[in-house]
Amino acid sequence: MCEIFCFNSNTPKQVNECLECFYNHSEEHPHGWGLATMQSDEFVIRKEPIKATCSQYLRDILSNPVVGKNVFAHIRLATVGEIISPNCHPFIEADDNNRSWMLIHNGTIFDFPELDKYRDVENGDTDSERILLYIIDKVNEFEKAKNAPSTIKERFNLLTEVITDLSRNNKLNLMFYDGDLTYIHSNMRDSLYYLKNDEEFLVASTPLTDDENWKSVELNKLFGLIDGSIIFESEEHENEFILTEEHERAMEELLKAISRDEIND
Template sequence: MCEIYGFSGKREKELNNDLREFYSHACDHPNGWGLALLDQSVPEITREVCRADRSELLSGRLSLPVTAKTALAHIRLATVGNEDYDNCHPFTAVDDSGRSWTLIHNGTIFESDKLNRYVFRQKGETDSERILLYLVDRINEATAKAKRELNAEERFEILDEIISNSSPKNKLNLLIYDGELLYAHTNFKDSLYERKDGDGVTISTRPLTDSGWRPVPFTTLIAYREGERVFTGADHHHEYIFDPSSYKPLYLAYSGL
């Protein structure tokens, strides 16, 4: 699969130590890496199709202070989509209100007819990019119906419904940022943790230090604003159970067999 990382805080924090540890896991996730610094209206995103711990670009980036109030990072183990720049996370899209959305995903979509139409709109080949395109379309539909920009609670309710309805039979470990809220969701046991301290909240697939980590609420969408949890969705109870045989049709499809 992949690993994901996020930070949300009230003030800028230097993230180098966490990022070095996070990217050191790339030996198990060698198919690309990405970093998004999200304090500006236009996300600052760096992506590369190579193993993160062998990247000169990333090494140079981490040799200088990396500071942010909000950040996302990703290392990729390809399951859906080839080893290609357009398949590297994070993915971004802008809704009709001009709001930028940024998404990273550790998981796989096995069943979702609603995402199929985005195969012809996306730049890459991943199911993760299709998730982002779908949720932005849903935001746009609600915005048009309301005839105004949606507020934070309304946006959260839409994502809560989308993720709840998409979770059966699919692995959805997600971090999404909409310019105000950092959303987090997991439905795979022991695969997403959070650490809360005076700087804010850090979220990672695996704990990055020896202490202070606890599991992210399970099968439940949550959202943070400046490091504080502000919304908690309903528990949808759709746990993903790993089944190696479920990947065979995906591998056959993408190998052309």
Template sequence: MCEIFCFNSNTPKQVNECLQCFYNHSDEHPDGWGLANMQSNEFVIDKEPIKANCSEHLKDILSHPVVGKNVFAHIRLATVGEIISPNCHPFTEADDNNRSWMLIHNGTIFDYPKLDEYVEKENGDTDSERILLYIIDKVNEFEAKKGALSTIKERFNLLSEIVEDLSKNNKLNLMIYDGDLTYIHSNMRDSLYYLKNDEGFLVATTPLTDDIDWKPVELNKLFGLIDGKIIFESGEHENEYILTKEHEEYLSSLKRDGN
């Protein structure tokens, strides 16, 4: 699959050490890397379809301080989609009210026909990008019906419903940012961890430091973070993902097809 990373804080902090540790896992996730840093109300995004440890561009980025309040990173092990730049995470898109969204995903969508209509609309060919396009359409529908911008709480409630539905029979470890709120979701055991300290919130597929306070992200809930604090927490759904023989056969078929 992939590995994902998020840093969320109330003040800008340097995160080079954690990022370097994260990208050192790229030998097992060689199919691309991405980095997003929220600066002055816009994302600074870099990504390439090569192994992170082989990237001179990433090496140059990490040779300078990477400082931010909202930083996201991804290393890819391709399942759905070719190894090309448009398939590297993070994915970004604007909604009808010009709000920028970002998504990174660790998992696979095995069964969700509603995403099929986005195959012709996306820039690449990943299920992850389709998730973002689908979410934005739902936000657009909500705001058009309301006739006004959504509140942060309304967006969190809407995404809680979407994520619960999407998570049925699918692996859905997600990090999403909408310019205000960072959304975190996991529905597979031992696949996402967090560390809360004075620096802020760190969330990653595996613990990135020797700190003993890393804890598993609570399963089957959506969390909303602002300034290093959880401000929203959804109820618990029942869609824990457990790898089955059918899932393994599907993933093997993708590899045979060259994806």
């Protein structure tokens, strides 16, 4: 699987120390790294298909202050897709109303045939990129039927339904951002944690500091964050993901296939 990171605050703050701790986990997640920050209301995406601790590019980035209100990071352990730059998270795409969406994912889609149609149009070949394309299509459909842009609340309600459907039989730890809301979802126990104070949220696959106030993200709910506060919280769905031997065998086969591709290259 992968690890994911999100910082959401009411004022821009430097997050280098947390990012350095996060990227140090790449020994177990060696197949790529990514970083997304907002600058002048636009995403700046930087990523590479190499281990984070081996990246001179990342060292150069972290040698300067990384400051923002919305910062997202990812380290990849590939289960679906080759080890190439287009398969590194974050993914970014625009909807029909020119709103940019960004997504990072920790998990695997085992059963959701509706994503298959995106195989021919995505830039890479990951299930995670297909999730983003599917989300955007659902937003486009809603706004076309409404004949107007959606409100923040309408998007949250729509995405609650979409994520509930996607989470059935799939591990779906997600962080995504639509320029207004940061969305957080987890459906596997002990796989996503948060640290909260009056000004900011820090969310990561494992606690990044010694602070005793880290807590598990509540399962099977979608949360919408703005400026370090939860603005929206969905009802709880019933699609907790429990890893089985069948899932483990499937992921082992996927990893073997990726290793064979690396050797052949």
